[in-house]
Amino acid sequence: MNPVLTLVIPLYNEEEALPHLKEALDKVLEREKIPTQILFVNDGSRDGSADIIDKMAREDERVEVHHFKRNRGKSDALDTGFRLARGKYIITMDADLQDDPEEIPRLIAKIEEGYDMISGWKEKRHDPLDKTFPSKVFNFMARVTSGVKLHDFNCGLKIYRREVVGSIRVYGELHRFIPILAHAQGWRVGELSVTHHPRKWGVTKYGFTRFIKGLFDLLSVTFLTRFTFSPMYLFGSIGMVCLALGFVILAYLTVGWFMGIWIGNRPLFSLGILLVIVGMQFFSLGLISELISHMRMNMQLQIQSKQDKERDLQ
Ligand code: UDP
Ligand code: MG
Numbered sequence: 001m002n003p004v005l006t007l008v009i010p011l012y013n014e015e016e017a018l019p020h021l022k023e024a025l026d027k028v029l030e031r032e033k034i035p036t037q038i039l040f041v042n043d044g045s046r047d048g049s050a051d052i053i054d055k056m057a058r059e060d061e062r063v064e065v066h067h068f069k070r071n072r073g074k075s076d077a078l079d080t081g082f083r084l085a086r087g088k089y090i091i092t093m094d095a096d097l098q099d100d101p102e103e104i105p106r107l108i109a110k111i112e113e114g115y116d117m118i119s120g121w122k123e124k125r126h127d128p129l130d131k132t133f134p135s136k137v138f139n140f141m142a143r144v145t146s147g148v149k150l151h152d153f154n155c156g157l158k159i160y161r162r163e164v165v166g167s168i169r170v171y172g173e174l175h176r177f178i179p180i181l182a183h184a185q186g187w188r189v190g191e192l193s194v195t196h197h198p199r200k201w202g203v204t205k206y207g208f209t210r211f212i213k214g215l216f217d218l219l220s221v222t223f224l225t226r227f228t229f230s231p232m233y234l235f236g237s238i239g240m241v242c243l244a245l246g247f248v249i250l251a252y253l254t255v256g257w258f259m260g261i262w263i264g265n266r267p268l269f270s271l272g273i274l275l276v277i278v279g280m281q282f283f284s285l286g287l288i289s290e291l292i293s294h295m296r297m298n299m300q301l302q303i304q305s306k307q308d309k310e311r312d313l314q
Pocket of ligand 1: 073206
């Protein structure tokens with residue numbers, strides 16, 4: 001029988017925290033009596049984490065483990081967890097006990113109010129300023145560009161209905177954007193303020209580069225969620241503005257030329273030509289992107305109809 005809940009716990013070198021985490025989980029799950037699959041995804045740890053979770057799996061039948069041979073990043077670890085999860089609900093949680101297992105019942109109660117996923121909000125966050133400040137900037141930008149009204153996009157603690165995790169793929173560093181990806185698919189995304197603790201064991205796996213990478217990823221995600229099916233809207237409008245400006249400038253100069261004004265040495269002339277060329281390039285880029293997106297759609301439709309046929313034959 002399928003469990004009600006799957007806990008997906010990605011971990012990378014967390015040997016000190018793991019026994020404490022298990023103890024805290026046992027306490028909550030015992031009390032709440034929720035049939036649970038505890039899924040540890042070991043993201044290529046080089047300390048004793050692998051042995052510790054293997055031992056847990058031997059001693060507790062609810063525990064399942066998956067090992068990566070090398071460190072592939074939190075997104076890949078979560079994605080693998082999502083594929084292996086069997087529960088009706090899936091909760092993701094960091095392994096370092098900064099997320100509080102006591103929040104499990106509250107998350108379940110909240111999603112049952114009629115949401116498809118609930119994202120935790122570390123309202124009182126216990127991390128150093130060099131982490132919290134960039135994170136505030138990142139969250140602000142993510143809110144503005146995506147239109148998803150969350151305070152905290154990157155909280156490790158989240159709950160999903162299984163259909164939601166089945167419908168999104170996270171890779172690279174996309175785990176920071178799961179609420180945006182889910183929202184773009186039409187799932188109802190909510191938020192719950194959750195307790196957050198300082199890290200007591202081990203060290204953080206992320207430095208300041210995460211902020212820079214995060215901003216680049218935000219650009220890609222905004223593009224992917226807003227313009228995948230109509231890239232021409234974006235590139236075409238930029239191209240049109242450049243072309244229009246270029247034409248106006250060149251027309252103005254041409255009129256002057258007919259009136260006998262020498263235009264060869266005017267900076268405006270170069271600007272006009274530049275704008276026309278750049279405008280054309282944006283247009284071409286738009287057309288190529290449309291072609292790619294069209295081909296992708298066709299491919300998806302073909303796969304879909306093949307799957308439908310196979311299902312009919314069964
Ligand atoms: N993690 C992982 N792979 C990585 C980096 C981190 O599985 O490459 C795990 C890590 O073990 C922890 C969670 O992701 O369980 C969050 O990482 P961390 O606590 O270092 O992030 P922070 O809380 O500092 O933002
Ligand atoms: Mg942490």
